[in-house]
Amino acid sequence: MSADASTSVNYLNHDRSIKSWLLTLDHKRIGILYLVVISLVFLGAGILALFIRLEQIAPGQDIMGPDAYNQIFTIHGVLMVFAFIIPAIPAILGNFVLPMQLGAKDVAFPRLNLLSFYLYVGGALIVLSALLVGRIDGGWTFYAPYSIRVGDSILFVTMGVFVMGFSSILTGVNFIVTIHKMRAPGLTWNRLPLFVWSLYSTAIVQVLATPVIGITVLLLFLERLLGIGIFDPALGGDPVLFQHFFWFYSHPAVYVMILPAFGIISELIGTFSRHRIFGYRFVALSSIAIAFLGALVWGHHLFVAGQSALASTVFSLLTFLIGIPTGVKVVNWVVTMHQGSIQLRTPMLYALMFLILFSIGGFTGIMLGVLPIDIHLHDTYFIVAHFHYVMVGGNVIAALGGLHYWWPKITGKIFNETLGRIAAGLIFVGFNLTFFPQFITGSRGMPRRYYDYPVEFESLNQLSTYGSWVLAAGMFLIAGYLLHSLFKGKKASANPWGSLTLEWTHTNRLPIPHNFERTPIVTRGAYDFHLAKDLFKDEPSGNGVDSHQVPDLEQEGRPEA
Amino acid sequence: MGENGSVFLPEASSSFASEVDALFNFVLAVSTVFFIAVVGTMIYFVIRYRRRSHSFVPAPGKDSRLLELVSIVFPTILVLILFTWGFQVFITLSTAPPDSYEIRVRGKQWFWEFEYPNGVVTVNEMYVPLNKPVRLKMSAEDVLHSFFVPEFRVKHDVIPNRYTTVWFEATKAGEYRIYCTEYCGTQHSAMLGMVHAVPEAEFNTWLQNQDQDIPLLDLGERIFSQYACNACHAIDGTRKIGPQLNGLAGITRTLDDGSTVVADDSYIRESILDPNAKVVDGFAPGLMPAALGASLTPRQLDGLLEYIKSLE
Ligand SMILES: [Cu+2]
Numbered sequence: 049m050s051a052d053a054s055t056s057v058n059y060l061n062h063d064r065s066i067k068s069w070l071l072t073l074d075h076k077r078i079g080i081l082y083l084v085v086i087s088l089v090f091l092g093a094g095i096l097a098l099f100i101r102l103e104q105i106a107p108g109q110d111i112m113g114p115d116a117y118n119q120i121f122t123i124h125g126v127l128m129v130f131a132f133i134i135p136a137i138p139a140i141l142g143n144f145v146l147p148m149q150l151g152a153k154d155v156a157f158p159r160l161n162l163l164s165f166y167l168y169v170g171g172a173l174i175v176l177s178a179l180l181v182g183r184i185d186g187g188w189t190f191y192a193p194y195s196i197r198v199g200d201s202i203l204f205v206t207m208g209v210f211v212m213g214f215s216s217i218l219t220g221v222n223f224i225v226t227i228h229k230m231r232a233p234g235l236t237w238n239r240l241p242l243f244v245w246s247l248y249s250t251a252i253v254q255v256l257a258t259p260v261i262g263i264t265v266l267l268l269f270l271e272r273l274l275g276i277g278i279f280d281p282a283l284g285g286d287p288v289l290f291q292h293f294f295w296f297y298s299h300p301a302v303y304v305m306i307l308p309a310f311g312i313i314s315e316l317i318g319t320f321s322r323h324r325i326f327g328y329r330f331v332a333l334s335s336i337a338i339a340f341l342g343a344l345v346w347g348h349h350l351f352v353a354g355q356s357a358l359a360s361t362v363f364s365l366l367t368f369l370i371g372i373p374t375g376v377k378v379v380n381w382v383v384t385m386h387q388g389s390i391q392l393r394t395p396m397l398y399a400l401m402f403l404i405l406f407s408i409g410g411f412t413g414i415m416l417g418v419l420p421i422d423i424h425l426h427d428t429y430f431i432v433a434h435f436h437y438v439m440v441g442g443n444v445i446a447a448l449g450g451l452h453y454w455w456p457k458i459t460g461k462i463f464n465e466t467l468g469r470i471a472a473g474l475i476f477v478g479f480n481l482t483f484f485p486q487f488i489t490g491s492r493g494m495p496r497r498y499y500d501y502p503v504e505f506e507s508l509n510q511l512s513t514y515g516s517w518v519l520a521a522g523m524f525l526i527a528g529y530l531l532h533s534l535f536k537g538k539k540a541s542a543n544p545w546g547s548l549t550l551e552w553t554h555t556n557r558l559p560i561p562h563n564f565e566r567t568p569i570v571t572r573g574a575y576d577f578h579l580a581k582d583l584f585k586d587e588p589s590g591n592g593v594d595s596h597q598v599p600d601l602e603q604e605g606r607p608e609a
Numbered sequence: 610m611g612e613n614g615s616v617f618l619p620e621a622s623s624s625f626a627s628e629v630d631a632l633f634n635f636v637l638a639v640s641t642v643f644f645i646a647v648v649g650t651m652i653y654f655v656i657r658y659r660r661r662s663h664s665f666v667p668a669p670g671k672d673s674r675l676l677e678l679v680s681i682v683f684p685t686i687l688v689l690i691l692f693t694w695g696f697q698v699f700i701t702l703s704t705a706p707p708d709s710y711e712i713r714v715r716g717k718q719w720f721w722e723f724e725y726p727n728g729v730v731t732v733n734e735m736y737v738p739l740n741k742p743v744r745l746k747m748s749a750e751d752v753l754h755s756f757f758v759p760e761f762r763v764k765h766d767v768i769p770n771r772y773t774t775v776w777f778e779a780t781k782a783g784e785y786r787i788y789c790t791e792y793c794g795t796q797h798s799a800m801l802g803m804v805h806a807v808p809e810a811e812f813n814t815w816l817q818n819q820d821q822d823i824p825l826l827d828l829g830e831r832i833f834s835q836y837a838c839n840a841c842h843a844i845d846g847t848r849k850i851g852p853q854l855n856g857l858a859g860i861t862r863t864l865d866d867g868s869t870v871v872a873d874d875s876y877i878r879e880s881i882l883d884p885n886a887k888v889v890d891g892f893a894p895g896l897m898p899a900a901l902g903a904s905l906t907p908r909q910l911d912g913l914l915e916y917i918k919s920l921e
Binding site: 114115118185186187191193194197281282284287288321322323324326327328329330352353354357360361364365368369371372375376378379380382383384385386387388389390391392400403404407408411412414415417418419420421423424426427428487488491492493495496497498499500501502576577578580581584585 | 616617618619625628629632633636637640643644647648650651654655658659660661663664665666667668669670672673676677680681684685688689691692694695696698699700702703751752753755757759760762763764765766768769770771773786788789790791792793794795796797798799
């Protein structure tokens with residue numbers, strides 16, 4: 049038993065120099081580097097979103113002209129999608145947690161991992177450098193030929209996206225090898241935490257789909273520099289081809305955004321229900337299936353874009369089919385709670401919010417899969433609402449849940465639970481207030497990317513703007529109490545939530561640089577709480593507040609290791 | 610709430626709008642039922658199975674094959690129904706009736722241009738006859754645009770170098786906004802048009818009156834190419850199926866019966882309206898379609914005259 053965790057060596061205090069951070073090969077520190085940079089991106093892109101909503105509070109010009117507005121929504125989209133949502137969960141939480149969940153010292157290729165980080169930063173900078181060359185305009189989808197007319201900035205943006213994509217590929221390869229090769233003894237595939245499964249399927253998509261954006265960038269360069277007509281109709285190119293390329297990458301990228309969120313939700317619901325995940329195998333394998341099938345549905349973005357009616361029909365059918373496993377997962381999570389022992393801590397609140405918001409995102413997705421309905425709703429605010437329910441209600445809410453859940457392991461501190469719940473409430477109310485009205489403005493006809501709008505949409509837009517303030521208040525509150533906890537927070541115990549995965553059961557309050565003193569030996573599945581009863585015997589574990597200091601468990605002589 | 614009692618959908622003003630709405634409302638209803646079931650169960654479980662003791666570890670839940678199977682098969686059947694139903698309506702939406710009235714649509718940064726079969730061109734204002742299928746043949750001049758009329762439930766992208774089409778049959782008289790739904794730059798949100806759905810008689814009057822704005826000569830030139838007069842008549846002195854028309858005005862014509870006639874306004878007018886009344890020497894009678902003249906409005910005829918007389 050280590051006497052006082054704060055004086056013992058851990059991954060944070062073993063070397064405090066700046067260099068040791070910037071050149072670190074420790075997956076945990078790399079995770080934190082990502083956390084810092086990605087949070088800044090989120091802050092920036094989030095503030096842009098507030099500007100967008102502010103301009104939309106009334107028809108006509110409110111705070112800026114159309115050109116500024118158009119650039120702001122474009123940059124908001126580009127940053128949020130490519131620099132925030134895609135990397136957030138795998139790069140931050142995946143990096144921090146994955147090796148520990150596997151009982152490994154680190155990822156398989158620590159240097160490659162560091163390279164991924166710098167590629168990510170470099171890519172983000174290349175995207176922003178486009179602002180020096182010209183405008184960033186055209187929406188995050190960059191449809192030709194408008195985006196090409198804007199100027200050379202498109203080359204920088206797509207290049208930056210590609211470099212960030214390369215970072216994803218390397219992280220993906222790293223994770224795949226790590227999961228295959230570095231699992232602790234006894235950690236069979238059937239015992240893997242579902243977060244690991246989800247990172248695995250995410251990695252598959254990253255490795256397979258991201259090269260397509262590289263090809264697209266290459267073609268754009270060829271067109272731009274040599275004047276070969278590929279996408280630009282003025283040169284005899286085909287603008288619809290660009291859309292095919294774009295979605296051939298970006299639709300799978302949607303799964304890069306959502307699959308890891310599924311993984312977090314499984315962890316949260318398992319832990320806070322103290323119950324095995326119902327249909328574990330289905331949940332695990334369906335992620336893999338979705339990863340592959342996800343490559344076959346890109347055409348549902350092109351129902352009204354000029355693709356053949358036959359193609360649209362096929363894509364509609366495939367879209368429905370891929371929706372089913374996702375729906376079944378939601379059922380699995382709910383059934384997991386049946387006869388469990390449910391504790392509503394802040395991370396679990398996020399899991400429940402996820403189930404509600406993601407379901408709305410999913411059902412509206414099914415709606416959009418129906419061809420004639422999509423024809424009416426395509427490119428309206430309904431779409432904006434739909435994908436915010438999926439991306440924010442799914443990915444961001446899960447990421448927040450995960451961040452709260454692993455916060456004690458990352459920082460060794462516990463955050464203020466009351467504020468945590470209040471913030472979760474604000475986010476839930478703010479989010480719905482912001483985005484639900486957009487379903488209505490959209491289905492009643494208001495197109496997306498609209499600087500100005502007819503006056504009949506005013507009241508709903510106003511509601512939406514008020515909602516964005518509530519949402520922002522929730523986000524800033526989170527940032528506030530999390531930062532506060534760093535300095536003033538109570539010390540967490542090694543396993544404050546009563547989880548069963550190795551990062552909680554077999555590491556110190558703050559993990560040592562190589563995670564484990566000794567390689568753990570695994571004898572049960574990630575959610576076999578009934579086989580770990582002694583863990584919960586006398587310690588009121590899982591209350592989150594450290595009133596009764598749970599001692600750091602020793603690496604040896606543990607009940608089930 | 611709209612006039613039709615729906616929170617989500619605007620008025621249904623085209624022949625197939627209510628079919629689309631039926632689908633929409635069906636998915637909405639089924640989704641709502643499922644959503645309430647899922648969230649309701651979730652809330653019930655959270656309350657019913659809340660943690661009572663810190664040391665309590667529940668028995669592991671059993672995997673139920675049956676439940677899993679039901680939760681896969683049932684939604685599969687539902688989405689297949691949706692797909693088939695959606696497909697049927699989609700076919701209606703994508704097949705314009707063969708007798709549709711065709712209007713040419715051009716999307717430009719940042720306005721809509723509509724051209725009618727008789728050559729009338731309007732900007733941002735489109736008139737359509739009620740209860741008649743109208744097919745839009747669309748293309749863009751610069752970047753992508755997208756043609757959207759919410760009340761008709763029609764939308765399609767408008768693309769440079771390519772024709773795309775939508776069709777609809779307006780069933781309620783009124784004015785409906787046309788939006789551009791594909792981002793097209795600074796004034797994207799100002800690229801608004803208006804469809805005026807009016808009874809057919811009113812539509813025809815409107816269309817004829819539209820000629821009024823066009824100078825006679827331009828009107829004549831346009832009609833000349835639109836009615837394919839130029840297929841038979843050269844205007845550069847060469848001989849096609851019919852005699853060349855340049856320099857016709859004022860000259861003396863020899864007819865096939867040997868008589869001569871001065872090509873004044875009345876003669877040209879008669880030659881268009883009743884081609885076989887006087888047949889030019891060296892040309893066979895009956896070649897020039899007699900029906901052509903009948904469909905011309907008086908002003909169009911005047912335009913043609915002006916135009917032919919202007920040819921040298
Ligand atoms: Cu446009």
